[in-house]
Amino acid sequence: MIMKWVAVLLISLCTVGIEASPGDRSIWYQECTQICINRYNCSRTFGTFDWVRGDCFWCRYECMWETTEHFESNFGKVPQFHGKWPFLAIPLPFGFIIQEPASVIFSLLNLFTVYKMLQRFKRMKDLPNRTMWLIYAHVGMFTWISSTLFHMFDCDITEKMDYFGAYTFVLSAFYVSLVFTSPQLQYSLIGRRLIKLMQLLFIGVFLKHFKDMATHFDYGYNMFCCITFSLCATALYAHHLYRRKINLGSLQEPDILLMRLIIWANLATGLELLDFVPVFWIFDSHSLFHLATIPIPIWWADFLDITYDLDSTVDRKSTILKIA
Template sequence: MMLLLGWRLRPVLVVFIGLPLLKPCLVVASVGDTSYDFQYCLHNCVEEWSGTKYPQNQIDLHLRWLGWTPEEDCQYTCMHAVTEKDVQRGRKIRQFYGKWPFIRIAGVQEPASVFASILNAWAHLTGLQQFTTNTPERYRLRELWMAWSLFSVNAWVWSSIFHCRDTPFTEKMDYFSATAVILVQTYAAARHTNWIRRKNWIFPLALTCFFVYHICYLTFRHRFDYSYNMVAMVTLSVVHSLWWLIWCVLSYRDKPHVRLCVAAIALAGVFMAFEVFDFAPLWGHIDAHCLWHFGTVPVAILWYRFLILDAQQTVDVEHGD
């Protein structure tokens, strides 16, 4: 049995062991912040601020509450000044410091993404409440899926904070929290589909080692490697989705409710395409990443419904109810 289990896990372990070695072939740089017109505008703006006795007090109060500095406010002002000229001249909108030129509201950098993240946190909190209410306590994976729900809520809270105010700290907390959710859900998938047993320690150890490497690699580099992070998250998501789809195909005859699982994975796959094929924000607010966040709300609703039905049927079968 252990030999068979080892062969089942081998392809998955190869992915997690090899993924840290993966380096993207293409590195996308931001041409906006390195352009002459932006640097000229930024230099003049900073020079103007430096001549002020108390430059921080000259920024609006709501911007100060969110931690905006005079230099960052200059970056925002010059970014939109350059973007406005690009639009007038029919040029392609450029990214600045790895980000699109979003229009902030009351100091919030990406209001639409903040709203979408809050909706996702609400969906998981509601789903967790429904799961705990409608799932028998003797269900063997009850605590594991509840833990995944809490990881998800934490991730969406940090997503809201990050899109509200983009700093190196909030960025890392957002990305690392999302990675933790994917890895916990991957472990839950392995347990749910009976590909590993509770006493198996190799697979969770591989997930933990990858998580530690992932954090160290992105933290101690001189610049955050967005390309690597994107490749890593997409790869993990694809592996996780294929894992569930195989199980759904094999279990459909006995578990008709797996159609909800398939629907959730298919819908997530559709919206994941927005993460790969990025585009400049519409009306200064709606970009591909924002649409991906809105799309994960119905995915979460479908997923919790699937988990509840599957838990109820599993308990009925195992205990003969």
């Protein structure tokens, strides 16, 4: 049953971004946006920056809603446009627009909680692998800045920033899971060399992915990598908790926090499967996914803080080796 759910998740998420969008392919939308191109000298490709601000955006925005009305009256359904549902847009000064208000607000809140997590990491002077956690938090900052920009004005540049940011964050989380669940590697020469080898391997994987995506931006492949790395990290943490249960006889307070983290993160990802028409033309499944991830960085800081406090009463090295 679990494998069936995983298969459905992978197939569903890997098709996001590669499915045809009936709205932008319709004759109503194409004829309407052609008028925009002629009237305001807009670009003929929709991924350029001029389509996310000023007259070009608002003209296309009207085309989107007119096409939506045609679809609802003729087919009884709401179409997607360029891989997204229609959203109410909010005008900003200097001709800029917030295209997806809920996702922008929730991305900013994620940025805030990652920033708070970073500040707490900086105060944990004796945190094991502190540099790794600091880098992880900085990657998260970039990820949520990219997400905010993408949902504020969706064009080719911000879209690539969002996808690369998400990939880098997930890859970093996978590396963190490997190091965290194998603390014994830090206390032998062979283990430290293995960590160095893993770092080089992860850098190589990232550079190859960046090169492949720069050559051909494959949405499905990028999402497949993200989901695969997330599932691998989940498996590592689940095995870590299982070992803790066997070695200690019961799960301790840090283990309960870690379990909450992993379950919540996977349930949040599952929200992406819902894919419904936005409620009030503002809240869609993707924005709810961003809403659900807001507390996760704070929980990571809580988890590490509590783990540190538990270990501070005894010799840290022997405790870590015992737990592993």
